[in-house]
Amino acid sequence: MSKGFASNYRIVVLAVGIFLCFGGVGVRLLFLHVIDRDQLVRYIDKARRQVTEERARRGDILDSRGNVLATSHTLVVVGVDPLVLRKEDESKWPELASLLELPLAELKKVFQTKTRPSQAEDDTSEEMHDIRWAKLSENVTEKAYEKITALGVKGVYGERTYRRAYPHNQLAAHVIGFVNKGGTPAAGIESFADFYLRGQDGWRESEKDGRQREMAQFRTREVPATDGFSVGLSIDSAIQHIVEKELDAIAKKFQPVKATIIVSDPNTGFILALANYPTFNLNEFNKADMAAQRNIAVADMYEPGSTFKIVASSGALNEGLVSPESPRFDCSLDKIDYLGKTRGLPREDHHFAVPLNTAEIISRSSNRGAAQLAMLMGDVRFYNYARAFGFGQLSGFPVGGEVDGQMAPPSKWDGLTITRMPMGQSIAATPIQMHMAMGVIASGGLLMRPQIIREVRDAKGERVYHFDGVARSRAITERTAETMAYLLSLAAAVGGTGAEAAIPNYQVAGKTGTTQKLVPVIDSKGHSVLRYSDREHVASFVGFFPASRPKIAISVIVDGADAHAPNGIAYGGTVAAPSFKRIGEQLIQYLDIKPVADASRSLLVMGGNKR
Amino acid sequence: MNKNDRHAFVSQLVVYALVMISFTGSIGLGTVWLRNQIARTANSIRILETRTAEVERHLAETTTLIAAEQSPDVLIRRNAEWRLGLVAPDFRTQIVRISENPVDRMAAKRSREVFARGATVLPVKFVLGDIH
Numbered sequence: 001m002s003k004g005f006a007s008n009y010r011i012v013v014l015a016v017g018i019f020l021c022f023g024g025v026g027v028r029l030l031f032l033h034v035i036d037r038d039q040l041v042r043y044i045d046k047a048r049r050q051v052t053e054e055r056a057r058r059g060d061i062l063d064s065r066g067n068v069l070a071t072s073h074t075l076v077v078v079g080v081d082p083l084v085l086r087k088e089d090e091s092k093w094p095e096l097a098s099l100l101e102l103p104l105a106e107l108k109k110v111f112q113t114k115t116r117p118s119q120a121e122d123d124t125s126e127e128m129h130d131i132r133w134a135k136l137s138e139n140v141t142e143k144a145y146e147k148i149t150a151l152g153v154k155g156v157y158g159e160r161t162y163r164r165a166y167p168h169n170q171l172a173a174h175v176i177g178f179v180n181k182g183g184t185p186a187a188g189i190e191s192f193a194d195f196y197l198r199g200q201d202g203w204r205e206s207e208k209d210g211r212q213r214e215m216a217q218f219r220t221r222e223v224p225a226t227d228g229f230s231v232g233l234s235i236d237s238a239i240q241h242i243v244e245k246e247l248d249a250i251a252k253k254f255q256p257v258k259a260t261i262i263v264s265d266p267n268t269g270f271i272l273a274l275a276n277y278p279t280f281n282l283n284e285f286n287k288a289d290m291a292a293q294r295n296i297a298v299a300d301m302y303e304p305g306s307t308f309k310i311v312a313s314s315g316a317l318n319e320g321l322v323s324p325e326s327p328r329f330d331c332s333l334d335k336i337d338y339l340g341k342t343r344g345l346p347r348e349d350h351h352f353a354v355p356l357n358t359a360e361i362i363s364r365s366s367n368r369g370a371a372q373l374a375m376l377m378g379d380v381r382f383y384n385y386a387r388a389f390g391f392g393q394l395s396g397f398p399v400g401g402e403v404d405g406q407m408a409p410p411s412k413w414d415g416l417t418i419t420r421m422p423m424g425q426s427i428a429a430t431p432i433q434m435h436m437a438m439g440v441i442a443s444g445g446l447l448m449r450p451q452i453i454r455e456v457r458d459a460k461g462e463r464v465y466h467f468d469g470v471a472r473s474r475a476i477t478e479r480t481a482e483t484m485a486y487l488l489s490l491a492a493a494v495g496g497t498g499a500e501a502a503i504p505n506y507q508v509a510g511k512t513g514t515t516q517k518l519v520p521v522i523d524s525k526g527h528s529v530l531r532y533s534d535r536e537h538v539a540s541f542v543g544f545f546p547a548s549r550p551k552i553a554i555s556v557i558v559d560g561a562d563a564h565a566p567n568g569i570a571y572g573g574t575v576a577a578p579s580f581k582r583i584g585e586q587l588i589q590y591l592d593i594k595p596v597a598d599a600s601r602s603l604l605v606m607g608g609n610k611r
Numbered sequence: 612m613n614k615n616d617r618h619a620f621v622s623q624l625v626v627y628a629l630v631m632i633s634f635t636g637s638i639g640l641g642t643v644w645l646r647n648q649i650a651r652t653a654n655s656i657r658i659l660e661t662r663t664a665e666v667e668r669h670l671a672e673t674t675t676l677i678a679a680e681q682s683p684d685v686l687i688r689r690n691a692e693w694r695l696g697l698v699a700p701d702f703r704t705q706i707v708r709i710s711e712n713p714v715d716r717m718a719a720k721r722s723r724e725v726f727a728r729g730a731t732v733l734p735v736k737f738v739l740g741d742i743h
Binding site: 008011014015018057067068071072073074112141142143160165167168169171213215216217219237238241502505578585586588589595 | 618621622624625628632647649650652653654656657667668669671674675677678679681682683684693699700702703708722
């Protein structure tokens with residue numbers, strides 16, 4: 001190396017300079033990484049660290065054909081910081097108001113209110129506080145928000161939030177239920193199947209820059225959100241629509257207090273439609289009163305009346321105590337001896353001059369005949385059959401706050417109960433209980449569990465769970481069920497009480513019910529007591545078709561329609577049975593239900609090849 | 612150590628120091644470049660995620676709109692508004708149910724047609740006598 005490369009002095013200065021620089025950097029690093037480390041890390045954690053929640057999308061609720069009944073979509077909550085508004089943006093305010101669907105005056109009021117008094121309870125000073133955020137609208141769609149953003153009004157910004165949408169409005173409202181604005185499922189399938197629907201929120205830990213933007217390279221931990229599963233119901237939108245239109249028609253014509261219609265597949269117990277009047281719009285649940293939100297079909301009880309006669313007649317037939325033709329019962333008697341005591345028999349709507357056999361007791365709906373059938377069985381056996389038909393216990397319907405009805409055990413019966421209960425008094429049942437009890441006959445003797453959820457699918461559409469029909473127990477033999485179906489088809493034919501339900505060329509089986517309501521009256525001692533009213537009735541028709549090969553069971557129950565019913569009494573045969581027929585006729589088209597060839601022959605040989 | 616040796620040693624030290632500084636600097640710059648690339652990639656991923664979320668939001672909104680348009684009430688209203696005149700067939704008068712097998716029925720019908728046509732096209736003539 002040449003001597004002239006560098007002088008000693010220069011080399012030393014350069015070396016010292018370099019080492020001083022390195023030393024300085026080293027010292028600074030020592031302070032940053034060792035001495036002040038804890039303090040700086042705390043500061044950074046506070047200033048830069050952020051945990052972002054990633055919201056899972058709530059699953060959809062679908063009908064049996066895949067139509068969306070409930071879904072989640074984003075809406076934007078748009079607000080303003082009035083303190084940063086610019087004068088030059090004022091010309092854009094009218095367009096902004098129009099996009100927000102707000103009156104311009106209201107928008108201006110929000111924009112020009114820049115302070116507010118303290119809202120803290122303990123703050124008594126009159127000091128005004130700056131408003132840094134005022135809500136303008138909470139239902140802005142994505143499209144509208146895009147246009148709002150494009151307007152570029154400084155200080156106006158939005159926050160996205162998932163909202164539940166019910167595209168069919170009031171359709172199946174009592175079954176679907178709703179999620180309230182706080183995101184809590186409040187009723188129906190939304191609440192019952194929340195575990196499947198809600199999904200699992202995710203989160204992400206990362207850092208943000210000075211402008212509050214995430215610095216994605218500093219993501220440390222990340223748990224992705226798992227979207228909720230979709231729940232497929234057995235409800236069919238088209239059938240539900242038919243039923244709700246029929247309820248509308250009933251409401252217009254009879255102006256009842258309440259009404260309910262249930263349609264199901266009796267062979268599986270799956271509910272195809274369930275509707276109540278009054279009802280409500282799921283998208284405006286906050287405007288609906290509590291009465292409209294009540295699922296009458298499962299939460300309200302009524303005395304089932306004559307429809308309950310299927311229990312006494314089925315039981316007597318099943319026990320082999322009677323056949324459809326014999327013996328005959330004198331239904332003109334006012335009193336009868338039972339277990340050594342004379343019991344008063346209930347009133348009849350018609351006088352039966354000649355004794356009736358079991359077939360006639362059903363088709364002509366004799367109260368005294370039903371009472372004598374039950375007496376033939378005895379208290380305990382009759383009670384056991386009522387239990388076997390599902391009365392006095394929960395049916396297992398998952399939504400709506402089901403009640404189990406009221407049916408006292410024989411030990412608590414008074415002397416008249418055995419004469420009144422067979423005609424559907426002294427017992428309270430829910431519409432769904434009565435519907436499933438009729439389903440026992442339609443399904444060949446099995447008491448099915450009413451089900452509403454068919455399947456659960458994950459976010460990718462793969463089926464996770466699938467549900468089949470579930471039989472709770474066998475109530476009567478298949479042979480008895482077939483015989484009862486035949487006898488009930490006579491009740492819904494010309495000459496029967498349910499003739500209005502008959503559909504030409506189709507075998508309809510069913511039973512009318514006209515129940516006197518218990519109303520409070522003041523007795524002679526001034527006490528309020530419950531008495532059966534002659535003016536207020538619950539009209540019902542519960543049946544199925546085709547009788548020999550049941551495909552559909554329909555229950556129509558109308559409460560308090562007397563004021564607008566013919567002759568001022570709401571009979572099951574005139575108020576409910578025609579609705580059964582109209583719904584049945586539409587279902588024949590929609591579900592392509594074929595008539596059973598040669599009705600008379602197939603009814604006689606039903607035992608051979610049913611279903 | 613003589614003066615020349617000392618100079619050579621110091622010069623060598625300076626060269627090594629400069630080489631080391633260059634090397635360390637290169638590593639530092641490489642690290643910075645790498646981190647920058649990581650940041651840019653992460654940012655691209657974040658933008659893509661945002662875009663995906665945006666598309667999903669639009670998809671959900673469109674699904675909601677489609678579902679609302681498929682509601683029975685809306686379909687009935689559209690049928691009236693657009694004068695489509697769609698009505699369900701009357702099952703009493705417009706639907707004829709065939710209980711027999713339609714294949715057999717159509718085969719029999721076809722056979723009848725064939726035989727009927729054959730009878731007119733190919734008449735069989737019998738001539739008596741004239742036998743040699």
